[in-house]
Amino acid sequence: MNAIVFAFRNLGRNLRRSLVTILSISLGFAAVALFAGYTLMVYKGLEDQAIYGEMIGHLTVEKASFAKEGRLSPDKSLFTAREIAALQAEIHRQVPDAFVASRLGISGMLSNGQVSTIFIAEGIDPADMKTLRGPRRFASGMLKEDAQNSATVSRGLAEILSLNEGSDASVLVSTIHGQANASDLVVSDVFVTGNAGTEDKFMYVPLSLARSLYDADERADRLTILSPSADSLEEQRVALLQALNGAGFQVKISTWQELSSFYRQVKSMFDMIFGFLLVIVITIVVMSITNAMSMSVVERTKEIGTLRAIGMRRSGIVRLFAAEAVLLVALGCAIGLLLTLAVRYGVHALDISYQPPNSTDRVPLLIGLDIGKSAIAASMLSLLGVLAAYVPAWRAARNPIIDSLAHT
Amino acid sequence: MQSVSPLLEHQILARALRAKSIVRLVGVSRSFALGHTTVHALKDISVEIGQGEMVAIWGPSGSGKSTLLNMIGLIDHPDAGAIAFDDLDVRSLSDDALSDCRNRKIGFVFQNFNLIPVMSALENVMLPLQLQLQGMADAVARRIAANWLGKVGLGSLMEMRPDRLSGGQRQRVAIARALAIDPILVIADEPTANLDSENSRAVIDLMQRMNKETGVTFIFSTHDQRLLDRVPRHLLLKDGMLAGDGRLGTGD
DSSP: OHHHHHHHHHGGGGGHHHHHHHHHHHHHHHHHHHHHHHHHHHHHHHHHHHIISSSOOOOOEOOOOOOOTTTHHHHHHBBOOOHHHHHHHHHHHSSOEEEEEEEEEEEEEEEESSSSEEEEEEEEEEHHHHHGGOOOOOTTTTTTTTTTTEEEEEHHHHHHHTTTTTEEEEEEEEEETTTTEEEOOOOOEEHHHEEETTTTTTTEEEEHOOOOOOOHTBBBBBEEEEOOOGGGHHHHHHHHHHHHHHOOOEEEEEEEHHHHHHHHHHHHHHHHHHHHHHHHHHHHHHHHHHHHHHHHHHHHHHHHHHHTTTTTOOHHHHHHHHHHHHHHHHHHHHHHHHHHHHHHHHHHTTTEEEOTTTTTSSSSSOOOOOOOHHHHHHHHHHHHHHHHHHHHHHHHHHHHHHHHHHHO | OOOOHHHHHHHHHHHHHTTTTEEEEEEEEEEEEEEEEEEEEEEEEEEEEEEOOOEEEEEEESSSSSHHHHHHHHSSSOEEEEEEETTTTGOOOHHHHHHHHHHEEEEEOOOOOOOOTTTTTHHHHHHHHHSSOOOOOOOHHHHHHHHHHTTTGGGGGGOOGGGOHHHHHHHHHHHHHHTTTTEEEEEEETTTSSSOOHHHHHHHHHHHHHHHOOOOOEEEEEEHHHHHHOOSEEEETTTEEEEEEEETTOOO
């Protein structure tokens, strides 16, 4: 008889016990799969927010000295026009279809004519912004290509200075040579940064305005790269760094994960919670399987004796119960997967939203399907399920046959 | 109790192996710990059983009948003495080798039938065939099993599970299971103990018929005096010792 059919029939011997065990596996698997699916969407959302929302891009190239000396010696830490051109050429040689944008960060005071407050701003070409924003290019905060002396202002900053779309404002910054420089600008849009840390001080300004304010014509403090193949960023970073160093550039290249500390912190926290959850769920489920298999082995001791007498090897007895454990886990995971899909559908249908920490707005509760983590959970459950069956089955298989046959 | 010296044991065993008997026990003893006391179930048993014999082991309860059958059936090990089974000194066999040996050469019929409850009669008979090391093809095993169920008169009940069969029918399934592997020996421990007299007679008739038709050696235990008259050779056990080895018509 087919081993699976035999295992299936044996599970039916004590249907209630088997169903309870399958239910515990299902619930455990669903809990793990749902949490993994939730974190998957959180990671995806944070990744999109970092790469496109904050326009960190995939890779960022800056002078090696920029982090330490950028404030003290901005003149030396910025790329010149010639360097930018050479870097872009080398980047395109290494990553042919990459998109490269020049960026210049500035900071200073923003005034509505009556009161002033500090600001930080990103200088970026409006056309480049469209590309860097990718799928988020229709969101608020986009710079207008035909308005060079304009800025988009974060909602918190706009509220501090009572600024609205169309409001006039003035900026005061210190140039790279240490002199004060000021300019008038028009608020072209108000947007939500999504981050409580930047909500009250952030702006986007056209790159030309940033360069003018900074007195840094044709210069940039970094180049942002959008790669066509985002799956191999580490390899691209290493190859690019080697090529740029070879071309005489002392630069530092960072991936978006390195630059987005919020993403790393959230991911680290959720990964740890997932680990705890997995351990707790697996412990409970394995205890349930162990209990079911141990009872099954004890109840079928006489049958084990019969099977051994008619020639089944000890390893055959172990395989028999291992097959039942695998079947229990397989059925449990299959039902757990259906449960996961049902809960996921329900959550999306109810359109539930929540406000994450450090966020300014509510976000929809989304649950994805993390095939990788779900597969890992199923594999671990199968492995430990087999182990849970192995121990009592091996002990029973080693029992003297006459003792097993005499068992009542 | 007279013990056998290791040298003599070796010589007797060597002769047995040369004689190619189905099974020979030489100075076999077996004891069990029961709480603080030791029960000597078998004491210095030496016996030889040849091919095609039909042997009844009888004696009162607790005389060691089942223990002796367990020794002959290679599901228990002696504390002392040696067993030669089909030209093999079983002491030299690993547990896997003993399993394979039982699977290929020994059929078992148990007092309580010991059929697998989740399998049909046909699947129960197929089971030892499918356990074989090379793994018999399903269709072949099915054909052999169906043939044997037909021979024991259960051709129309092949798909029934054991709980739908009477005691006599279950025991016939067990006999078919024992014979399906084409064994050289069938061991039956009190095969009629749980059957009424009519079914007991039918089961003994069946075993006798199979013994004659196939030439397979049958060894069974019983304490039912009525059945003994129909079996050519009797081994009488008393208090774990072989008290008699008689053959019908020999006056023993």
